[in-house]
Each structure stands twice: as C-alpha cells, then as structure tokens.
Amino acid sequence: MNSDDQTEARLLRENADLKIRLEEAEDTLAAIRRGDVDALIVGDDIYTLDSAHTAATRLRKDVLAQMQDAVIAFDHLGHIIFMNPAAERRYGQSASETLGRTRNELFEEQWPSADAEQVSQAALQRDGVHRAQSVHRCRNGERIDVETTVTRLDVAEGQAFGELLVVRDISARIRAERTLQIAVKELARRERQFATIVENSPDIYSRVDPQHRHVYVSPAVEPYAGRSVEHLLGKTLAEWGAGPAVHEQWERALRTAFDGGQKSRMRTRFTDARGLRHVFDARLIPELAENGSVESVLSIATDITEQEMIDTALRDSQARLRFALDFASIGEWDLDLTNDVAVHSLRHDRCFGYAEPIAKWSYEHFLAHIHPDDRGRVAQSFDSSVAAGSEWRVECRVVWPDQTLHWVQAGGSLYVSPDGTRHMMGIIADVTDRRAAEEALREADRRKDDFLATLAHELRNPLAPIRNALQILRLTSDPAKQLKWRDIIERQLQQMVHLVDDLLDVSRISKGKVELRRELVDIADVLRAAVETSRPLIDENKHRLDMRLPEPATMFVNADSTRLCQIVANLLNNSAKYTPEGGSISLTAERNGNNVIICVRDSGVGIRQDLLPRVFDMFTQVERSIERAQGGLGIGLALVKTLVLMHGGSVSAHSDGPGLGSTFIVQLPLSNISTHISASEHEQGPDRRATELMVLVVDDNMDSAHTLAELLQLWGYRTCTAYDGPGAVAAADSNRxxxxxLDIGLPGINGLDVARRIREQPWGRDMVLVALSGWGQGSDRIKTAQAGFDHHFVKPVDIRRLAKVLEESRSDP
Incomplete structure (x- = not known):
C-alpha cells in the first residue's frame, strides 16, 4: 500500500468518526431539548441541569412547539441558534439545517421602505423590542407578508446576546385589508355616484326615521315645498304643510313599511307652493338595522303629472277609438307573418259570424272563411302586398258558420316588431249592409232612369191627341164634332194634370211637407167619389166594375177626405191599367172589428211573387212593355202606401202569379162615432145672376190670363186683366x-208685393185675394197668407174650387 492509499484510508476513518460524534451531538442536543438530561460533562467540566430548570425548559419547548407563529433566535453575530416547528414549516427548512446559518440564508427581508428598516433598528436599540410589517422572501421564491416582533436578548451584564423574532404570517389579513380597501374605494365611488344621481335627480329622495321625521331630503323637493332642504329636515310631512288627505295617505304607507317591514307604494295629488297641481308616485322601501328591525324608510317620489296627462289623453283616445270601432263595427287584428299567429278582437270575430271570441286565428283560418270564388284573388293581393311592403286592401265575400254569405272589407299595413319579426296590423268591417245599400241604389238608379223614360212617354201621350184635336177644331165647324174633340182635349189634359199632381205629391211626401186635413169622413162618400174619379179610365177599357159598399152614414174614419179618395182612386186606376180590355174589377168595404177593410180586386196581369215585396216601392212597375195599353210612372202605389201609413193604416198586395189577377187590401181604423149627420154638398155652378161681381185676373202669361177671364165671363162675372205687377195695382185701383x-211670379212687382200694396189701400182691405202659383208647399202658402192673400191655388187651377170661392165672395154682404 503506497502512501496515498494510506492517507485516503485515514481520512475515511476520521470522517466516519466525525459522523458518529455528530450523531451523538445531535442526540445529546435532542435529549437536552426534551429535558431528558440532568447533567452534561464536557471534558473535565460537569454542567448540572436541575429538574426545575428542566421542567421550565420543557414547558418553553412545549409552548414554542404549539405556537402558530414562527419563533427564531439569532446570536449577536446573526447566526440562527433556535427555530420552533412553526418556523420550520413556514420556511420549509429544519432546525438542524439552519442552526448556525445567517438570516439571509433562511429568508430575504423586504421592507416597505429604507426608512422603515432604520426606524425598526432604532426602536430595537432604544426599547429592546419592536414590531414591524415586512415581506419575507423564502428560498423557494414564496413571498410572505409578515408581522415581526423583535426582542433583544441580553446577557446578565446587560450586553446584547442576540435577538428573538416572533414572525406572524399576515398574508391573509393583508389580502383581506387590500380587498377591503378596494371595496371601500368602490363603495365610496358608488356613494359619490349615488349622491350625484340623488342630488341631481328630478325625483325626490327622502329618508324617514321611526318618528316619521325626515332625516334626509334631496334638493328636488325645494320647488314643490317652496322652502330649502334645511327648513324641512327633522320635520314630518304634516309639519311641511301637507293637506289632510295627502298626510293620511302618507302615514298609512309609512306604517306599512315600519310595522310590517314591507315595501309600499302610493299615488297622490297635491298643489305645490306655486299653486300648480301635481300627481306623484312614491315608493317606500324599509331599511333594516343589524337586528333586523326597520330603522328608517327610504322614499322615492316621482312627479308623474305629465305622464298622467299623457295616460289620460291616451285613455281618452283609446276610448274614442273603441267607441268609433264599436260604432262602425270595425274589428282589429295583428298577424305575425313568421309564425302565422294573429291577435284579434271580438269585433273581428263577429265579421266572420262568431258571437264569442275565437281562441285561435291565422292567415290560413282567414282564407278558409273566404268564398271559394274570391279566395284566389284575396290570396294574390295579400301576397303581393307582403312582398312589396305596401298597404293591403281587399273587399270580398266570407262564408259564416251558418253558411250565409256576407261582405267584409279588410286592410292592413306592415311593420317590424322589436324582436325583428314582421307583422301586418289592420282592421276589418262587415260591409254587407253597405253592399246591399249600394245594390239598392243601383237598382233605384235603374228604376229612376226607367221612370224618366216613362215620364217622357206618359207626358207625350196626351199631347198627341190634344194637338190633333186642336187641328180638327180649326178645320170643322160641326158643333157635335167640336164637342167631341173638346171632351178629348179635356180628358187628356186631366191625364197630364193627374201625372203632375202625382209627381208633386211624391215630392211633398218625401220631404215630409204633406199635412193631413183630418175630419170625420163617411167611407161610403169617399168610395163613391173615388169611383167617380176613376170611372173614365175604367169605362175606356170596357171593364166591369162590381161594388159592394156600406150604407151611407154607417162607417166613419178620421181622415183627409181628399187623400183618402186619392188612395182608392189610385188602386182603381192601377187595376184599370193592368187589366186587359173587358176585364173585371171589384171594390168592397166592410167592417172588421174597429177597422174598415177596403178591397180592390181585378182579373188583370197579376204580379210575380218576386215583385210582390217591392210593388209599393217608388218607380216600380209590374210590366215594362211597349205594347202595354195604359202607362204610368210607377209612383201611384208608392203614394197609396205612404198615405195609408200616414192615416195609421196598412196596405198589402196579393197575387197568385202572372195572369191571375191582383188584390189590394187597405185597412184603416174606424172612428168611434156611430152616427154622423152629413149635409152633402152638391157642386153647383156659379150663379148666373152674379153679373155685378168684378174679378181681376193677373198673369204674365197672357193666354192664361185671357182664357181664365173668358171662362169667368161665360159664368156671368165681369172681368179685367193685367200682365205685370204695376199694371195689377193700377187695375185694382181703377176697377175696384x-x-x-194674382199670379205670384209677376214682372216689375211680384204678386206678394202687389197684395201688400192693395191691402194698404182703404178700398183693398176687404178685397178677396186669390194667389195662383206653380208652388204649393206649406212654406209657399205661409208666405202668401202673410202677404194678405185669402186663398192659395196651385196651377192649373181647379175651376170648381175657384167657382166656390167666387160664389162665397158674391154671397158675402
């Protein structure tokens, strides 16, 4: 083994030994912390840890372990010498890892400002303790808002040993404070906006306390109250000067809000400080305290005077519209073209024969009710109007549920509703009566044309024989022939007079200007007079007349004898005209209870069943053929009906059909007088002994004046003539x-003024003045009477009536 290997082996052994000692030291430190060690031997020195110290240490250990705040101790050099579990959790490091390390290795402290750190250090040096807020940036990058309490640790000699930090995480509180600050700012902003709205609103805002005093009122109240807001605060509405009715209504609404905690509303009318009438709508809203009780009421009062006037005008307009629609029987409808659904009125439904409202209606329903012959035309016009966006108008026939036909007139206009759908809104009216009236007018116009043509024909008919007779009279001197042709002229002239009289009667009756001159009339006398009037026409057509009349003085009616005679004569003339030559006519009269029944029956041409309902209409004729022997204007029967009704009676026509004759029945109420003495007046000609009576005849038509004067001379009267107004006055003065x-329409001075001038003279006050005019209405007779006339005759004058007037004048003393 070389020296390097030996060195490595030594180092490994030493390292292993150090680890063992480190583990032992950590175990020892842990035992000391747990209070398990009573004494500690370090080298030759023995350190004794008594049990009280151990218990206190253990208590401090337990307290520090349970604290949620982080506790960190540093020595005077700034090394970490202690961390509790909360600090370990807070910073993510164990105490064993951090002991002996510096503060910056555990966290980086960030102060709000440099001054804040300096202030904190100065306070710690001065007072030994300081609390401050800062941000700890941990090694993992997390930022923690903390509140740190720093306490200086001193040794026995008073020297600083180190520092103890108690660190509390206030991140949640900081966030809450920030949120609160934002909310406070938003609330302040909204309050400013609300205050701006309230202070500038035309509505009156007010807050009322439980004693009904106003604790707030917006400035809008000042023009109405006539006082500033300061003078109104703290006062009730009664103290403002409100009238009893308004105050009582206000108090009732406040009680509802305060006692029941419910919103209320009131509408009131009052007169403001300027004397102007107003209508206000007030909403009262309870404001609740923390305990749920009503601590105040907010009132928002809106001046709706103008709206009330508009609403009133609108209601009046709608009422007038409804009245107009109802009066005119006009229905309204609104058709949604997208969904084919219509809103419609009952008047609309009645146009289609429904007495009750129809639940559903559409364009398809409308078309289904149209007469098949009109349906295509109606649909085409409707589609064209919708496509072109133009108004739609149509008149057509509809079939009612009872299968009767009626005419309707409909029209509509297009519009777009707020939701964008297209509509057509319109009206509809039942014009069945109008169509019938139009058809009746067309028929009347046609009959009028026929009447005018007939009138021309009937007036020309008598003129031909009159002209021929005049030519014959010029050519012959045979008295017998002259008498014959004079009779023809007189008969034809009477025919013309009869036609003109009928026309005048129609005009007067249609204008309501005919007055009946009622008297007690013997039915027998009237019927004989009517027969006498119609006899020439009956004889001319070679008819046989059968009569069954009551005995004289057995049946009386309260009637105008002239008009009653005209009724019966017209019926007889009608039968004579419409009965072929050689036919039969019968006239009967008999009592039926309190009525008399007059019946005229003939064997004539008869009447078709479809003409019977119209036979009494003006200008109606049973037959229009150029071969008819006798003419007529078609007004005779119309006159009969009108005159009968004026007498309180009734008239009816009956016929089994063409060629089977006709029957006309008149029913009149009898008078309750059972007996009547009648002095029959026989017409007598003028007394031939009246030669001493002078008559002045005045007419601007010389032929008329001369013929009348000559006739009067033949009757034995002396006459004189004049042809204008001044000449009439002069002739009256000279001849007395x-x-x-007097004719009324005279040149120079009219007949009315001539009469006035004659009446102004002493010699003219007793003169009998007879007006002769083509006008014979009631107003004309009043004018002549006011001018001083005694009598009024209509041209051509009735010679027999004139003769009677002259006879009465001769017999007067």
Missing part, C-alpha cells in the same frame, strides 16, 4: 174688383 186672382 171684389176678387183679384
């Missing part, structure tokens, strides 16, 4: 007539 027949 007993009667003046």
């Amino acid at each position: 007539p007993a009667v003046a027949v």
